[in-house]
Amino acid sequence: MAEVLEGSELKVIAFDVFGTVVDWHSGIAAEAERLLPGIDGGAFALAWRAGYQPAMKGVMERLAAGEGGFTLLDELHMGILGDVLRDFGVADLDADTKRELNRAWHRLPAWPDAVEGLARLKRRYTICTLSNGNIGLLTEMAKRAGLPWDCVLSAEVFKAYKPDPRTYLGVAAVFDVTPGQVMLAAAHHDDLAAARACGLRTGYIERPLEFGPGRPKDVSPQPDNTLHARDIGALADLLGC
């Protein structure tokens, strides 16, 4: 793969987290079933995650219009959770259980290849998160799952959310390297496209079961990505780590 990285020595790999490094569908489904007996955990997880894009769009619009400050993902998740609980007929959940359920996003399990794959990449590259998740969430998740980040970067550091260019270019600035010396690794083509537009290299990570076994995802390669890898171990293989 030396040819695709030609002209710019790769220094930093920034990882999208939800879906790419951790399995939010299984994690949320299991915690929902534990805390809300009788619920369909998989459906609950999909409903909660489906609320993310519209809620984030609203936050970004208000931020751009100067009408609101920065919102932590924990707060965003809590707002969506209220609606999802209502839709699932459990609107009367007590505050402590609701808070514990919201914290399920801090306790998501890593995909089975993630910890070892990251450890291999870490030997040669600086590896960090680049997620719209807040720092506290990402740190607790890493501590529990054993994700060996060199550094936890987040929308919270840049006060801008992906796909804002300030996040991708912010990674390069933090490490004092060129955008071409940074790769974004993600399971989502829109995230990768936004990073590519900023000059970053891109590594697509297949996660066919991101939305659960009932909703397999198209993981076909897209030619604009620098690398295409089955999982994080395969990314380490491609990079010769």
Added chain:
Amino acid sequence: MAEVLEGSELKVIAFDVFGTVVDWHSGIAAEAERLLPGIDGGAFALAWRAGYQPAMKGVMERLAAGEGGFTLLDELHMGILGDVLRDFGVADLDADTKRELNRAWHRLPAWPDAVEGLARLKRRYTICTLSNGNIGLLTEMAKRAGLPWDCVLSAEVFKAYKPDPRTYLGVAAVFDVTPGQVMLAAAHHDDLAAARACGLRTGYIERPLEFGPGRPKDVSPQPDNTLHARDIGALADLLGC
């Protein structure tokens, strides 16, 4: 030591870095002697560090007056370095060597007890940096020295420098805990006093040789600190880790 932590379960230990976790005097002295043959490395290190407080004071005053943006510690160090090189009669140093010398702050050695002490504390607490050093500097330092931070926090995250309350309170906010659930560990009483004024617990770490063997430091206990430890291993002992 349970009694001193009564009433608030400690969750997070934030560490000052320069002098507390890493030995800037030896590290800078050695790199100065390597890159500037014939120089007195120890004196060079002291002169460079002595420029820090006045330079940081200027940056904080300009920031408070709205006259300047946030300055990375790498830039601050580079500015001071120009003056120190002139004072040591090497003002004509080429740009590449000057940059490499400035990066010596990224390559500082950990105090011998730091890596193991932090690893012990990490098993029970979230451990992070809280330094005026920039994120890239702290990350490269940790990677080289093997410092096992859960998270790299910095003035760069809070867009405010210690001893601004936003930094100490920012740590509590990031982890969604009360100030009393955070301890600042530092080798400097002024840093600890500012943290204490924000409601944080404080752990003093003795570093009698911070300024080199020729300038031993008074490391007497001050009664206002929650804990007083010879080094980071001793802090882990006191906390029962």
